[in-house]
Amino acid sequence: MPGRRQRQQLSLLQGAPVKPIRIPSARSSRGMTLVELLVAMTIGLFLIIMVVTVLISTTTSSRVSVLTAQMNEDAALAIELLQEQIRLSGFSGQTAGARHFTGVPLIGCDSGFTPASESGPFDQLACNPGNGADSLAVRYEGTGLNSQLVGNVPPLLPADCTSSGVAAADPGTGTAISLIDNRFYIENDAGNANTPSLYCRGSDGAGGFNQSSALIPNIEDLQFRYAVTRMPVAGQVMPHQVTAHVDASDPALGNVLLNWSRVAAVHICLVARSAQPVPLGDNQVVDVGRFVDCNDVVQNPMDRFVRRSYRTTVFLRNARPAVPAAFELNGVVVQNPYRHLSSSN
Structure with missing residues (x-):
């Protein structure tokens, strides 16, 4: 039986039609036209623009989120520090x-302590005129239970707000203690591009003060209001009922040292800002900067920094007895450990 090749040869000899080989024409092998190329380039460019737009938007949103998170962290640290110090104010051991x-x-x-009195005796602190950021001085007995202990050799000393040791001295009660006297205020930090920061200066316990220290950056404003009771009466337990919430300059306090024994709680408000200006993206600069300040006034700064106000109230747990009554034991009235806050002293 003839093979395939033989059959093909036989078919050629018998005159069978042979299928012609097709050669591509010049027209069928041509490339893209100019119009087609322009359309393809336009589509490609559109896709690139879409990708870049999404990338920029995502990067902007991420940057704003990072800066806002850092601002919230700075504010939380400042609030926590001030809360801790105010709660400790008035703390004292007993013998x-x-x-x-x-x-x-x-x-x-x-509006802050005057430069002349800022590092002076507690009872001689004086106030600046105007409406700037507030300052606060707190005092308490420092111990290993409420303060960091510092030093190279025993006995270690309780530290102030700048982590400097406070020497023991007699505050007039016959017992030498490390009396912590920390003073908090807002100031621009020259060592950090003049960034507004929460500062503190603490006493050394020997009549002087340690170098001030910037504690937390990006804190722009600090405002305190004080919950006060009625005036104390000599020989009676300190009153508990709050009668007003006032500023430090209110006549209820009036920068008279005795009046400050009326304070039962402190309301804190601080304004924190982002570490850097934020990218605008699709936002307007007026929308980025808008915030409500500590006086409940809407502010619209145009410098592209994000700002927020943060608030809390702290009760002075060491400046009031637990119950608003005389201290009794088996029906016998005992000495009131809070008598030092009465108007007799």
């Missing part, structure tokens, strides 16, 4: 029922 520290626990100024 045979007598307190080691019997002074007024805190005092504040609406």
Whole structure:
């Protein structure tokens, strides 16, 4: 039986039609036209623009989120620090029922302490005029239970707000203690591009003060209001009922040291800002900067920094007895450990 090749040869000899080989024409092998090329380039460019737009938007949103998160963290740290210090104000140990520290626990100024009095005695603190950021001074007995202990050799000393040791001295009660006297205020930090920061200066316990220290950056404003009770009466337990919420310059306080024994709680408000200006993206600069300040006034700064106000209220747990009544034991009235806050002193 003939093979395939033989059959093909036989078919050629018998005159069978042979299928012609097709050669591509010049027209069928041509490339893209100019119009087609322009359309393809336009589509490609559109896709590139879409990808870049999404990338920029995502990067902007991410950058704003990072800066806002950092701002919230700075504010939280500042609030926590101030809360801790205010709660400690007035803390004192006792010996045979007598307190080691019997002074007024805190005092504040609406626009900051004057430079001349800022590092002076507690009872001589004076206030700046105007409406700037507030300052606050708090005092308490420092111990290993409420303060960091510092030093190279025993006995270690309780530290102030700048982590410097506070020497022991007698505050007038017959017992030597490390009396912490921390003073908080807002100032531009020259070592950090003049960034507004929460500062503190603490006493060294020997009549002087340690170098001030910037604690937390990007804190622009600090405002305090004070919950005050009625005036104390000599020989009676300190009153508990709050009668007003006032500023430091209010006549209820009036920067008179005795009046500050009326303070039962402190309301804190601070304004924090982002570490850097934020990218605008699709936002307007007026929308980025808008915030409500500590006086409940809407502000619209145009510098592209994000700002927010943060608030809390702290009760002075060491400046009031637990119950608004005389201290009794088996029906016998005992000495009131809070008598130092009465108007008799």
